[in-house]
């Protein structure tokens with residue numbers, strides 16, 4: 001029980017990510033690359049798009065030939081021909097000439113801009129009047145305007161969104177090196193916890209945490225393996241931990257993290273081979289009785305059983321940790337929105353408080369209304385849109401303060 005009081009700050013706990021390595025790498029087909037983390041820098045093998053192309057339908061010209069053109073004094077140009085899509089024009093533009101071109105067509109030599117068809121009038125098959133001048137490179141994408149050959153277009157540790165997958169495809173990468181998707185094992189503990197398909201007898205409650213915690217893991221694009229409910233029994237907990245550690249990359253144990261007579265998580269973890277307790281107690285509320293251990297190379301978390309506490313710790317600590325194992329280059333930015341506090345909120349100095357708040361649109365902008373209630377009440381999370389982060393050095397926040405709310 002003595003080390004329960006050696007609480008660590010949230011930042012101390014997050015800095016412990018340096019004790020853990022990112023997941024191994026593998027190569028996947030580009031079609032399966034969405035939501036994975038790139039494991040090596042991606043370098044452009046050539047210029048992108050690789051040729052000067054039109055961004056409008058109209059006439060490719062030498063911009064200088066249109067200077068001064070207007071509705072009242074149009075420039076008159078001779079039509080030299082038509083650029084065929086997907087083909088390299090086999091001619092060079094002569095002086096005083098223009099060539100028909102479609103969006104995406106390759107500009108012929110001697111042209112550097114496109115006049116939109118709306119700003120022209122063909123006089124006959126052979127000549128066109130231009131009513132608006134264009135500047136060099138207007139309505140054109142230059143040969144290396146997206147990327148130049150040899151550019152690092154994506155850095156190792158980048159999350160592959162649809163646009164990153166599209167870019168890799170556009171550069172001709174059919175496969176990508178990515179980090180393996182980490183597997184996260186979830187164990188719920190407690191004699192009072194029952195499977196969700198059963199009717200709770202008095203004193204029993206259904207297992208909320210296995211499912212709520214799974215949601216956070218899935219939101220982070222990692223895999224969940226649930227190990228069900230374990231009784232408050234050290235032997236059963238040890239067996240479940242050993243199984244989960246053998247099959248996954250990170251283990252979450254909900255419940256039993258505190259200092260009660262039936263809270264066995266620390267005891268069981270301490271007795272596992274090659275396992276060290278790094279944290280038992282964090283100066284945050286809710287979520288104080290949080291445990292972090294390192295077993296072999298893998299992190300094991302003991303999360304508070306209270307449903308809200310478990311979720312807050314998950315959001316603020318465990319998921320940023322998981323991101324490191326997933327191979328992110330740098331911590332993902334936390335999404336915050338400014339909002340005006342609707343009432344005073346008290347907080348203890350030396351403790352980081354996360355207050356559930358409801359966001360509403362008011363006449364003076366977004367407001368944050370604290371959702372009051374104990375950390376065992378799931379409704380407080382249901383009604384909350386975000387968390388107010390009140391730092392260790394504050395004794396609270398006053399009504400009307402403009403705060404930054406972390407979105408849930």
Ligand SMILES: Nc1nc2c(c(=O)[nH]1)N[C@H]1C(S)=C(S)[C@@H](COP(=O)(O)OP(=O)(O)OC[C@H]3O[C@@H](n4cnc5c(N)ncnc54)[C@H](O)[C@@H]3O)O[C@H]1N2
Pocket residue numbers: 188189190192193205206207208209210254255256257258259260263286287288289303304305306307309375376
């Ligand atoms: N003497 C003290 N008692 C407690 C302290 C303390 O500092 N001194 N801290 C309190 C705080 S804060 C929390 S949070 C809890 C955390 O305790 P545990 O992590 O040991 O969790 P349990 O006792 O197992 O459970 C707490 C609560 O949550 C319910 N629970 C547990 N698992 C689930 C689940 N899977 N689904 C839904 N609900 C769950 C459980 O029934 C309890 O009601 O300790 C305080 N005590």
Ligand code: MOO
Pocket residue numbers: 284285286287288289304306309310375376
């Ligand atoms: O940390 Mo407990 O998690 O305050 O309810």
